[in-house]
Amino acid sequence: MIPELGYFSLTLAMVLCVLLFIFPMWGAHTGNLRLMRAAPSLAVGQFIFVLLSFAALIYASLTDDFTVAYVAHHSSSTLPWYYKITSTWGGHEGAILLWLVMQAGWTAAVALMSKSLPWPLRARVLGVLGFLAVGFMLYTLLMSSPFDRLLPYYPVEGRDLNPLLQDPGMIIHPPLLYMGYVGLSVSFAFAIAALLTGQLDNLWAKWSRPWTMAAWGFLTLGITIGSWWAYAELGWGGWWFWDPVENASLMPWLVATALLHSLAVTEKRGIFKSWTVLLAIAAFSLSLLGTFIVRSGIIVSVHAFASDPDRGMFILAFLAIVVGGGLTLYALRAGHVSSEGRYSLFSREVALWLNNILLVVATLIVLLGTLLPMIHKELGLGSISIGEPFFNQMFTYLIVPFALLLGAAPLLRWKQNKLKQVAGKYGLGVIIALVLTAAWLFSSFAKVSAITFMATALALWIMVMSAQDLLQKTAQAQSIKRLGLSYWAMQLGHIGLALVIMSVALTSAYSTERDVRVVPGEQVALGGYDFRFDGVKVIRGPNYTGHAGVVTVFKQGEQETVLHAEKRRYDIGMQFMTEAAVDAGLSRDLYLALGEQLTGGAWSLRIYHKPFVRVMWLGGILIALAGFIVLFDRRYRRRNPKEAQA
Amino acid sequence: MNKKWLVLTPLAVFLLLCVFLLKGLFSDPRELQSGRVNQALPAFDLPDLMTPQKRWTNADMAGQTYLINVWGTWCPTCLAELGYLTELRERGVTIVGLYYEQGYDPDFGDRFDLAALQQEVRDMLARAGDPYQFNMLDLDRQFILDLGVSGAPETFLVNGEGKVLVHHTGDVNARVWRAKFAPLLGE
Numbered sequence: 001m002i003p004e005l006g007y008f009s010l011t012l013a014m015v016l017c018v019l020l021f022i023f024p025m026w027g028a029h030t031g032n033l034r035l036m037r038a039a040p041s042l043a044v045g046q047f048i049f050v051l052l053s054f055a056a057l058i059y060a061s062l063t064d065d066f067t068v069a070y071v072a073h074h075s076s077s078t079l080p081w082y083y084k085i086t087s088t089w090g091g092h093e094g095a096i097l098l099w100l101v102m103q104a105g106w107t108a109a110v111a112l113m114s115k116s117l118p119w120p121l122r123a124r125v126l127g128v129l130g131f132l133a134v135g136f137m138l139y140t141l142l143m144s145s146p147f148d149r150l151l152p153y154y155p156v157e158g159r160d161l162n163p164l165l166q167d168p169g170m171i172i173h174p175p176l177l178y179m180g181y182v183g184l185s186v187s188f189a190f191a192i193a194a195l196l197t198g199q200l201d202n203l204w205a206k207w208s209r210p211w212t213m214a215a216w217g218f219l220t221l222g223i224t225i226g227s228w229w230a231y232a233e234l235g236w237g238g239w240w241f242w243d244p245v246e247n248a249s250l251m252p253w254l255v256a257t258a259l260l261h262s263l264a265v266t267e268k269r270g271i272f273k274s275w276t277v278l279l280a281i282a283a284f285s286l287s288l289l290g291t292f293i294v295r296s297g298i299i300v301s302v303h304a305f306a307s308d309p310d311r312g313m314f315i316l317a318f319l320a321i322v323v324g325g326g327l328t329l330y331a332l333r334a335g336h337v338s339s340e341g342r343y344s345l346f347s348r349e350v351a352l353w354l355n356n357i358l359l360v361v362a363t364l365i366v367l368l369g370t371l372l373p374m375i376h377k378e379l380g381l382g383s384i385s386i387g388e389p390f391f392n393q394m395f396t397y398l399i400v401p402f403a404l405l406l407g408a409a410p411l412l413r414w415k416q417n418k419l420k421q422v423a424g425k426y427g428l429g430v431i432i433a434l435v436l437t438a439a440w441l442f443s444s445f446a447k448v449s450a451i452t453f454m455a456t457a458l459a460l461w462i463m464v465m466s467a468q469d470l471l472q473k474t475a476q477a478q479s480i481k482r483l484g485l486s487y488w489a490m491q492l493g494h495i496g497l498a499l500v501i502m503s504v505a506l507t508s509a510y511s512t513e514r515d516v517r518v519v520p521g522e523q524v525a526l527g528g529y530d531f532r533f534d535g536v537k538v539i540r541g542p543n544y545t546g547h548a549g550v551v552t553v554f555k556q557g558e559q560e561t562v563l564h565a566e567k568r569r570y571d572i573g574m575q576f577m578t579e580a581a582v583d584a585g586l587s588r589d590l591y592l593a594l595g596e597q598l599t600g601g602a603w604s605l606r607i608y609h610k611p612f613v614r615v616m617w618l619g620g621i622l623i624a625l626a627g628f629i630v631l632f633d634r635r636y637r638r639r640n641p642k643e644a645q646a
Numbered sequence: 647m648n649k650k651w652l653v654l655t656p657l658a659v660f661l662l663l664c665v666f667l668l669k670g671l672f673s674d675p676r677e678l679q680s681g682r683v684n685q686a687l688p689a690f691d692l693p694d695l696m697t698p699q700k701r702w703t704n705a706d707m708a709g710q711t712y713l714i715n716v717w718g719t720w721c722p723t724c725l726a727e728l729g730y731l732t733e734l735r736e737r738g739v740t741i742v743g744l745y746y747e748q749g750y751d752p753d754f755g756d757r758f759d760l761a762a763l764q765q766e767v768r769d770m771l772a773r774a775g776d777p778y779q780f781n782m783l784d785l786d787r788q789f790i791l792d793l794g795v796s797g798a799p800e801t802f803l804v805n806g807e808g809k810v811l812v813h814h815t816g817d818v819n820a821r822v823w824r825a826k827f828a829p830l831l832g833e
Contacts, residue, residue, distance in 0.1 A: 278656060285660070292667065312671045320664055327657035334653045371666070378669045 006056025013049035020130030024123030036123035043111035076158035093146035124193035160572035169229030177222030183215025188284035205267035217627025224620030248290025258359035274334035344416035351409035403458035407465035455505030462498035496622030503616035527609025688792035695781035712740035727817035732775030743781035
């Protein structure tokens with residue numbers, strides 16, 4: 001009964017979304033205020049029904065209702081309760097339902113927090129969001145309902161959640177990522193609404209900015225957690241694999257990052273308008289494209305979701321309507337937009353324009369690298385594969401100008417600058433960065449390659465320049481207060497990126513690993529640590545059994561820690577899982593993965609020493625935090641009723 | 647004028663992309679296109695699985711049209727296709743087995759037991775049918791690598807000039823035979 005109510009509830013939500021699309025759009029078109037006013041309540045209403053629908057699925061999962069096909073395929077009675085909840089988004093149908101919850105949530109949030117917007121814009125934004133929701137709801141109801149029953153023959157036990165997904169990372173990673181993906185639909189809706197209204201002005205950029213910031217913050221956090229999850233769970237010690245599904249999340253992030261900066265220029269200076277709109281359309285389009293790539297099975301990926309051409313067709317058709325429609329509207333309207341601001345070559349505008357170019361080039365590289373194998377094959381040129389070396393090399397080239405620019409740009413003023421004003425600070429920055437890098441690297445590591453030196457120097461350059469900028473802006477005590485939260489967010493985001501660059505450089509250069517065959521009592525040395533293998537003990541979890549290799553770690557004879565590297569076999573499905581043991585630290589991770597049992601009581605063991613790898617995720621979290629801090633800036637929190645008339 | 651065309655570019659690029667996505671949707675991403683087809687068969691010089699003193703090279707097969715079937719006793723799909731391959735042999739198709747030994751890795755100090763393997767092979771072929779003229783053993787997997795084999799079973803059709811005409815991944819059955827092999831053999 002409850003699952004049927006869930007389905008019914010979703011149907012009701014869809015009806016409300018159809019109205020949410022028609023009423024405000026028609027109202028805005030004809031200037032009918034009453035129709036437009038219906039939008040916010042419709043938006044909240046559909047959110048409630050989608051939420052009820054999701055609750056129904058969670059209920060079915062928690063009560064082990066294996067008559068529901070989705071629950072039978074993705075859960076089991078032995079699963080701990082929190083993973084039963086997680087299992088509602090561990091498979092395709094449930095993941096799309098989670099997507100819908102997010103979509104509905106963002107829509108309701110926009111409805112409730114857009115009171116200061118003029119009605120025609122507000123109505124159109126909500127109308128676009130309603131349209132998007134209709135597409136996804138139709139898809140869920142027609143092609144991928146998680147409420148389908150397995151009657152009359154249903155299993156007495158479920159097939160269990162994929163062991164890979166039984167991890168705390170899985171509880172938070174997909175929701176965060178979806179919050180980001182879906183959140184970008186708000187930026188998209190603002191862009192479309194602005195194109196429809198014909199008012200691409202500073203105000204539009206100002207209203208769109210906090211929403212874009214929030215979505216981008218979630219996306220950043222989702223990607224960071226995803227990277228950490230892959231590291232902790234896959235047992236390979238890697239943190240980024242350039243897998244198509246990872247790329248699918250990186251592309252919208254890169255474009256959204258460009259969009260943030262471009263929105264700032266549009267808001268403050270009234271230029272780059274049509275470019276900003278295009279970025280807003282592109283960011284969400286790439287989210288959709290990512291979904292298509294992941295969900296259609298068009299590209300082989302380690303994430304391997306079930307593929308189904310019918311579903312793929314639907315998503316592609318939806319993609320074509322949304323993105324094609326958006327770009328058509330752009331082609332019709334953006335040609336008439338003119339920018340009035342003037343600026344010289346040496347100015348903040350140009351620096352941000354370059355930032356955008358580099359980010360877009362990076363996006364195109366990822367897009368090409370991801371899709372080229374498929375295009376190559378469809379052209380009949382044979383199968384090719386594009387792997388890590390290509391992406392790594394391209395990103396190494398791009399990060400150099402990007403980081404140089406990033407350090408230099410905050411010191412530049414809008415409109416124009418004289419080189420004289422900043423040359424001294426730049427020179428000082430270069431010298432400090434180089435000296436610090438040399439002092440640090442040569443004292444800590446035996447060998448320093450040119451590329452490691454360069455990357456570390458770039459990271460320090462960003463930090464030094466950020467510090468200089470801060471010192472300059474706070475030269476007078478009272479000016480500290482005047483710096484808005486946006487400024488602090490910018491500083492935080494930039495420092496976060498510098499940490500990521502530094503971490504990637506150092507962990508790539510100085511990570512060491514050993515594959516060893518060990519018998520109990522044997523000691524192995526790596527990265528200044530001694531690892532003593534104490535043997536293997538049998539472990540038993542709620543839904544798995546397995547072995548744990550016990551390893552005592554010593555540093556210069558002192559016991560540092562005891563690690564348990566597990567190899568689990570899950571009772572249902574008999575899948576083996578490596579649960580790596582990690583001794584985490586800011587300056588280094590020790591990472592152990594238990595391999596196979598060999599003859600003579602020996603085991604194979606993989607040991608990694610990874611300096612500064614954790615700093616990368618710290619950097620990611622700082623960047624995400626920057627996105628959230630901005631939301632509390634006074635400029636965006638003002639809910640002055642007088643502004644409604646503006 | 648200039649800007650009008652410029653703002654159309656994103657739409658044009660997107661539509662082009664859609665065409666490829668649509669095509670890609672209906673092709674199997676796991677189907678690899680072989681780089682071997684229409685190329686000469688790589689050189690081989692391998693021992694016979696049953697009588698290792700005897701060695702087989704390209705010259706032995708010159709002038710014949712035949713199949714090379716990559717297989718192993720560890721591979722269930724290979725077992726499944728033995729019946730149909732045997733049927734093909736009875737219809738006069740020459741099939742050469744290329745034995746893919748999976749477990750052996752000298753780097754891990756594994757020892758290779760030829761007698762045990764020969765016994766396994768004899769058992770399996772006696773049970774499921776023996777389609778092979780002879781079997782070659784590619785212990786270090788060099789020839790298998792040259793052929794671009796990604797797993798077992800895989801079957802190659804080689805003509806009298808030593809050119810590879812077909813590279814098929816997966817089992818050979820009546821449907822696959824009709825679609826991929828028979829037309830080239832004029833059957």
